[in-house]
Amino acid sequence: MQVSVLQVGYDDDEPVAARVDRVAQLVADQRGADLVVLPELWAPGGFAYREWERRAEPLDGPTVRALADAARAAGAVVHGGSLVERTEQPGPQGRHLWNTSVVLGPDGALLASYRKVHRFGFGAGEPLLMEAGEDVVVVDLPLGPEGEAVRTGLATCYDVRFPELFRRQVDLGAELVLLPAAWPAARLAHWRLLTRARAVEDQVVLIAVGTAGTHARTPMAGHSAVVSPWGEDLAEADADEQVLRVEVDLGEVARCREQFPVLADRRL
Numbered sequence: 001m002q003v004s005v006l007q008v009g010y011d012d013d014e015p016v017a018a019r020v021d022r023v024a025q026l027v028a029d030q031r032g033a034d035l036v037v038l039p040e041l042w043a044p045g046g047f048a049y050r051e052w053e054r055r056a057e058p059l060d061g062p063t064v065r066a067l068a069d070a071a072r073a074a075g076a077v078v079h080g081g082s083l084v085e086r087t088e089q090p091g092p093q094g095r096h097l098w099n100t101s102v103v104l105g106p107d108g109a110l111l112a113s114y115r116k117v118h119r120f121g122f123g124a125g126e127p128l129l130m131e132a133g134e135d136v137v138v139v140d141l142p143l144g145p146e147g148e149a150v151r152t153g154l155a156t157c158y159d160v161r162f163p164e165l166f167r168r169q170v171d172l173g174a175e176l177v178l179l180p181a182a183w184p185a186a187r188l189a190h191w192r193l194l195t196r197a198r199a200v201e202d203q204v205v206l207i208a209v210g211t212a213g214t215h216a217r218t219p220m221a222g223h224s225a226v227v228s229p230w231g232e233d234l235a236e237a238d239a240d241e242q243v244l245r246v247e248v249d250l251g252e253v254a255r256c257r258e259q260f261p262v263l264a265d266r267r268l
């Protein structure tokens, strides 16, 4: 499987509509990739809390429409990262906003969405403004050598600190996990450690995609990575905007689980 990791960089000066056009073109340029993965909240701004209400949109809004066109142009499955989703109906806490990631097929159809379960912000940001997702999402994506289904878990950024979510995905059959993020440079050491730990303990291929640049006075870590089930880096970005093209052998998941059957030793 050929994967394009798009580590998007942005600052406060770039208008959102211009960023959506720019990133959609970057996605469309990824012909030859089977899977393209974008970061968390790359259009509204991962830490731009004050702008989220104004920049929220439904799942059939302009950002997802632009990504659907780009998926068709690239002929690839596109994990569009996440957006601030606005719903008509409020959630249990009476709010209308969610941190929702979307996956589109090569024909532009919406294959899956995932609402971030663990909200980041310690009382501010996400917990104050957004609802929490309730569902663990594992979806079949046509990413095998002949387009066969690959069980793929979806998680977002802060979720990486909660290993039970990923273990539940493994119980639901996940072999590949996609983790868009907007991770600050201040905690780069945590990012590197936790992403490798999740790949090793769950024996999955983990594709972790962060952002670059500085927005809302928060420098971003970058360092997107594709990690094998053995915990090896198949690729790692630096701190700047970057596109990584990586060949991933998903057969390594079954080989790893057979050669080192640690998951079979669990005591429940």
Ligand SMILES: NC(=O)CCC(=O)C(=O)O
Binding pocket: 040, 046, 120, 156, 157, 158, 159, 161, 181, 182, 183, 184, 187, 190
């Ligand atoms: N956007 C996020 O979820 C940030 C998470 C983070 O900064 C951390 O876990 O540390």
